[in-house]
Amino acid sequence: MELPETSMLNFFNKVLISLVELTPDGDSCSVDSLITHCKSFALGGVRGEYESVLNHCRVGGLISIKGKNVSLSTLGNKFLSANREKYFEITESQKEIIAERIVFKGAWSNHARELFEHFSANTQTTLYELSTVETSLPQNQNVTIHFFKYLGILKEENSLIQVHKKYSQLVYELTVDGKAISEQQLEHLLMENRKLGAQAENVVVEFERQRLIKMGKTIQSELVKRISIINTAAGYDIESFDGTTDEVFPNRFIEVKATTGEDIRFYWTINEREVAKKKKNQYWIYALTNFREDKPNDSLPITIQNPEHIIPKHDSFSIEVNKYLISEIAKVELTEQHIDELKWYQLE
Incomplete structure (x- = not known):
């Protein structure tokens, strides 16, 4: 269409x-x-x-x-x-919904795929881009470019059209089957996501400390730590405590997933899933949506306990088995939790 x-x-x-x-x-x-x-x-x-x-x-x-x-x-x-x-x-938020749900994952994805086949990944800027000087496009794709610029997917400056960085991963997913990309290129494209993830982990560490303090577990709050910087193979990012005992051995193992979009969406690695299977109710995913580098504390955590068991139960998620990409495809019912003024949401 x-x-x-x-x-x-x-x-x-x-x-x-x-x-x-x-x-x-x-x-x-x-x-x-x-x-x-x-x-x-x-x-x-x-x-x-x-x-x-x-x-x-x-x-x-x-x-x-x-x-x-x-x-x-x-x-x-x-x-x-x-x-x-x-x-x-x-509204701008509605433009994002159209971009993510209809352009990249819906009825207009064929237009996006045809256009982005002409783009290449710049490993220096971590962006997909196209030079209007070096590339001649059919008229119908110029119409597509105009439409995507209106939605905020594309921006143009000095004869260079670039994909907004928040859509880089979606462009990769859309074109990967038809266009080869090296591991090095993908590594560069995901670099910004890792920077975002590191900041999100620090936010969750502080959140956990505040949660435990409000539960009267001051000693445990001081023992919360981010282990992803010293052990990337652990299968989770943060060691914390559920706060129900005075034990000083961690019993809450948290994997942090952050996205700039408003929907829950993340990759879950084989190692992370295997660790989740073993730790069961002690394993948690903390998802931070609408996460912004300039306002990191504005995003309230969405907590998922025992995600290996919980996520497949919900029809509101799609799971791409070959990549294990978890995507929210319909409104997810969340339960609001709080201790005094400290708030978060939980998927049950």
Whole structure:
């Protein structure tokens, strides 16, 4: 399916907001009534071609159409949640959802794959890039570039088009089957993720110390340590304590996973999984989403105890067995936990 005009993306909000207004109980309504409702008022003085807008929303997975009825999908609900003020203009968070869910993993991935086959990995900058001087692209891919620049996937400066670093891993995953990349190149591309991970580990160490102090376990809090810097083969990053006893031998082993995106998404190595199998309830994953280097403490940990057992139970995750990439594909139900003002979320 062809990419829509960038201006059409704003009408996605109008369609989904109208759908929610027509279905307050979360059920469905007729396609005709939704189109009539949307056409009853103009957006920015412009009336959209709503049959086409609905088709793009359907193909993108934002809505579900069965027969003559239409309903909001889980992804559509997530898309609307990224626009809490109910603006008709698409928000930056919504652009990220479109990029991650529809461009890289959904209906528009063929456009992304065809374009990124022309990009190469720069091992100095750890970015995928393309020179518009050295490379001549078909007209349809110039349209794709314009669309991806609008979404924030690409940026252009001095005839050099670069992929935003937060999408480097997704570009790699999308093109790896059709385009060879060396281990050294991949190592460079993942370097930024490791820097992010190290900072996230320090955040979790401090979180654990505060958790134990609030549980009255001051001595244990002083023994929490980050071991990934001295033993990369341990299968976890941090040694801590559950706080239920006064033992000074660690009994909580934490693997930290950080992502700049809002969804839970991480690679889990064979070694980490094997250690998790052995330690069972003593093994934890602490996932930090929306993690920012400039505001590291803004991300509350999502804790997963015994992940080898818990993660496969949830339909909200996809698991790519060959790479063991864990991805959140639908809204995950989390339980909020707290000790006084110290907060976190737990997957159960």
